Amino acid sequence: xxxxxxxxxxxxxxxxxxxxxxxxxxxxxxxxxxxxxxxxxxxxxxxxxxxxxxxxxxxxxxxxxxxxxxxxxxxxxxxxxxxxxxxxxxxxxxxxxxxxxxxxxxxxxxxxxxxxxxxxxxxxxxxxxxxxxxxxxxxxxxxxxxxxxxxxxxxxxxxxxxxxxxxxxxxxxxxxxxxxxxxxxxxxxxxxxxxxxxxxxxxxxxxxxxxxxxxxxxxxxxxxxxxxxxxxxxxxxxxxxxxxxxxxxxxxxxxxxxxxxxx
Amino acid sequence: xxxxxxxxxxxxxxxxxxxxxxxxxxxxxxxxxxxxxxxxxxxxxxxxxxxxxxxxxxxxxxxxxxxxxxxxxxxxxxxxxxxxxxxxxxxxxxxxxxxxxxxxxxxxxxxxxxxxxxxxxxxxxxxxxxxxxxxxxxxxxxxxxxxxxxxxxxxxxxxxxxxxxxxxxxxxxxxxxxxxxxxxxxxxxxxxxxxxxxxxxxxxxxxxxxxxxxxxxxxxxxxxxxxxxxxxxxxxxxxxxxxxxxxxxxxxxxxxxxxxxxxxxxxxxxxxxxxxxxxxxxxxxxxxxxxxxxxxxxxxxxxxxxxxxxxxxxxxxxxxxxxxxxxxxxxxxxxxxxxxxxxxxxxxxxxxxxxxxxxxxxxxxxxxxxxxxxxxxxxxxxxxxxxxxxxxxxxxxxxxxxxxxxxxxxxxxxxxxxxxxxxxxxxxxxxxxxxxxxxxxxxxxxxxxxxx
Ligand SMILES: Nc1ncnc2c1ncn2[C@@H]1O[C@H](COP(=O)(O)OP(=O)(O)OP(=O)(O)O)[C@@H](O)[C@H]1O
Ligand SMILES: [Mg+2]
Numbered sequence: 108x109x110x111x112x113x114x115x116x117x118x119x120x121x122x123x124x125x126x127x128x129x130x131x132x133x134x135x136x137x138x139x140x141x142x143x144x145x146x147x148x149x150x151x152x153x154x155x156x157x158x159x160x161x162x163x164x165x166x167x168x169x170x171x172x173x174x175x176x177x178x179x180x181x182x183x184x185x186x187x188x189x190x191x192x193x194x195x196x197x198x199x200x201x202x203x204x205x206x207x208x209x210x211x212x213x214x215x216x217x218x219x220x221x222x223x224x225x226x227x228x229x230x231x232x233x234x235x236x237x238x239x240x241x242x243x244x245x246x247x248x249x250x251x252x253x254x255x256x257x258x259x260x261x262x263x264x265x266x267x268x269x270x271x272x273x274x275x276x277x278x279x280x281x282x283x284x285x286x287x288x289x290x291x292x293x294x295x296x297x298x299x300x301x302x303x304x305x306x307x308x309x310x311x312x313x314x315x316x317x318x319x320x321x322x323x324x325x326x327x328x329x330x331x332x333x334x335x336x337x338x339x340x341x342x343x344x345x346x347x348x349x350x351x352x353x354x355x356x357x358x359x360x361x362x363x364x365x366x367x368x369x370x
Numbered sequence: 371x372x373x374x375x376x377x378x379x380x381x382x383x384x385x386x387x388x389x390x391x392x393x394x395x396x397x398x399x400x401x402x403x404x405x406x407x408x409x410x411x412x413x414x415x416x417x418x419x420x421x422x423x424x425x426x427x428x429x430x431x432x433x434x435x436x437x438x439x440x441x442x443x444x445x446x447x448x449x450x451x452x453x454x455x456x457x458x459x460x461x462x463x464x465x466x467x468x469x470x471x472x473x474x475x476x477x478x479x480x481x482x483x484x485x486x487x488x489x490x491x492x493x494x495x496x497x498x499x500x501x502x503x504x505x506x507x508x509x510x511x512x513x514x515x516x517x518x519x520x521x522x523x524x525x526x527x528x529x530x531x532x533x534x535x536x537x538x539x540x541x542x543x544x545x546x547x548x549x550x551x552x553x554x555x556x557x558x559x560x561x562x563x564x565x566x567x568x569x570x571x572x573x574x575x576x577x578x579x580x581x582x583x584x585x586x587x588x589x590x591x592x593x594x595x596x597x598x599x600x601x602x603x604x605x606x607x608x609x610x611x612x613x614x615x616x617x618x619x620x621x622x623x624x625x626x627x628x629x630x631x632x633x634x635x636x637x638x639x640x641x642x643x644x645x646x647x648x649x650x651x652x653x654x655x656x657x658x659x660x661x662x663x664x665x666x667x668x669x670x671x672x673x674x675x676x677x678x679x680x681x682x683x684x685x686x687x688x689x690x691x692x693x694x695x696x697x698x699x700x701x702x703x704x705x706x707x708x709x710x711x712x713x714x715x716x717x718x719x720x721x722x723x724x725x726x727x728x729x730x731x732x733x734x735x736x737x738x739x740x741x742x743x744x745x746x747x748x749x750x751x752x753x754x755x756x757x758x759x760x761x762x763x764x765x766x767x768x769x770x771x772x773x774x775x776x777x778x779x780x781x782x783x784x785x786x787x788x789x790x791x792x793x794x795x796x797x798x799x800x801x802x803x804x805x806x807x808x809x810x811x812x813x814x815x816x817x818x819x820x821x822x
């Protein structure tokens with residue numbers, strides 16, 4: 108589904124082929140093909156209910172979604188054979204469209220546990236509470252938070268935007284190779300949006316890549332995507348560059364549905 | 371039925387013996403009180419599961435056991451070192467220890483108290499502070515409706531007495547420990563410990579009650595606690611129930627809150643084969659605030675029943691009630707939360723939640739809210755949940771790199787930690803945190819052992 112680019116296999120971070128997935132017996136993804144190379148930013152757009160979050164959750168390893176056909180390779184390895192925690196430790200990060208509240212567990216404890224799980228898998232030393240707080244200082248600054256958010260239970264009683272910021276904080280702390288951001292820009296104020304853009308930009312290292320699921324052109328003015336894909340009815344019906352996003356902004360999705368129906 | 375009648379006769383006979391010797395020297399008003407209470411117990415008898423309030427909890431095991439009064443029994447095995455692992459409040463605490471219902475000064479840690487503060491034996495207070503004791507005893511805990519409160523009142527002889535005079539802010543916590551010693555006893559013992567806490571105008575205190583049995587065994591604790599807060603008083607009250615897992619505990623906690631008081635109650639139930647706690651607070655003055663923050667953590671065949679009543683008798687009061695239950699193996703948790711908003715109690719702000727986590731397929735929880743609202747300008751919400759660990763939450767944690775088992779452990783701990791998080795005394799909170807982590811780790815090991 109890529110228009111052009113570097114076809115060498117070793118640069119591929121994520122290769123999705125003919126992916127079919129269903130939830131509760133209903134087929135949602137109906138043949139997705141997508142290749143994401145290191146260093147790239149892909150935007151995935153599409154109408155409500157088209158399967159964007161389903162795609163993200165299948166990559167994350169959500170147990171409720173059953174893959175019925177197709178394959179997903181991550182760094183050349185079978186991603187679908189890996190448990191969610193193994194995927195995370197290998198560098199896959201999914202920012203949830205609806206982040207989950209964890210009662211009774213402070214953000215600090217959660218973040219440190221997650222970071223240490225990932226560090227351990229990478230063969231790095233685990234961080235104690237003090238070292239962790241030191242390491243966290245800069246990341247907090249980036250998202251404009253003080254310590255108070257660290258002592259609160261994870262996402263419990265957080266506002267919509269605060270939950271999204273918390274996903275960004277996790278992203279910044281865990282430093283994944285493949286970041287999938289499911290509407291992380293929705294519900295964010297202008298400053299927070301810039302923060303997301305900044306964080307994603309910083310992640311734009313030669314060895315990593317980002318998939319942005321979004322409804323809005325606005326975030327793409329901060330992070331220029333290499334590719335824009337439109338998901339509709341569980342398939343990618345069109346791929347292009349940033350200009351496609353602008354076109355969607357003006358025309359909506361109906362013309363694509365018609366085009367897909369005809370073609 | 372005959373067993374229940376026999377049991378009633380048995381306790382009446384015990385009372386006869388008790389009234390005839392040790393208790394004979396008491397003041398007349400106390401002898402009268404005991405006499406009225408035992409008469410009321412004789413009328414009420416033990417409750418049956420046919421009574422709505424006792425639908426989920428059968429006290430047959432208590433009624434069918436022949437108990438001997440623990441009062442006055444020697445307990446050479448209950449030493450300071452045997453009790454030390456059970457301290458909750460840390461080295462700075464004022465500690466009152468009761469063994470088999472009797473004050474044990476040698477095991478207690480007295481301290482120089484601010485002028486007018488009393489923290490000691492109720493038996494002593496009956497003589498030294500007779501007027502105060504008489505004014506409050508049995509005025510908050512109603513024995514007319516409860517056979518267990520009646521029985522406790524009938525056998526009232528010792529317990530803890532805490533008095534904080536007006537304006538005194540007591541920094542050090544007062545830790546009251548009720549220990550039952552079962553060693554060398556051929557009969558099962560029954561203890562009727564009594565606690566009276568009075569916090570006067572504008573005063574502040576932290577009080578813990580702790581129920582322990584270093585030697586384990588079968589016995590019955592039938593406890594009553596009365597709490598009186600005068601205008602502007604603040605009390606942080608912990609109740610840590612760690613009875614033997616073969617024991618029975620029936621408890622009654624009744625509090626009365628005057629104007630602008632803040633009461634924070636933290637009942638934590640970890641022990642006993644069968645536990646029932648009736649907890650009632652009356653917001654009897656405007657501007658009162660109640661935090662009722664409870665936890666029950668059960669396993670094996672443990673059964674714990676919490677019946678709470680929050681009585682909004684006056685306007686502009688707030689009550690926030692949170693009870694979390696963690697139920698493993700075949701444990702059974704019962705929660706009944708009644709909230710009464712009396713006519714005229716406008717601007718009541720009341721919130722109740724009861725969440726139950728079922729850690730095994732055989733665990734069970736029954737949760738019942740009961741709202742009785744007779745005023746119109748009020749905000750009352752309630753919610754309860756019963757179920758296993760949340761799949762989405764588990765997945766969320768795993769998607770951040772945590773192993774499935776770690777994620778499950780974290781969610782389970784979080785369920786308890788949510789309650790701990792509302793406890794204000796840091797040393798107490800930390801110690802309880804340690805106790806609960808230990809319990810949960812123990813559970814996991816037990817589970818693995820069970821699987822092999
Ligand atoms: N757990 C589930 N149970 C039942 N149906 C589901 C479940 N998850 C997703 N679906 C259905 O699958 C379809 C695709 O949902 P998905 O969340 O992937 O859409 P989306 O493209 O992310 O939409 P949005 O833009 O609104 O976030 C929807 O029709 C949705 O109702
Ligand atoms: Mg979505």
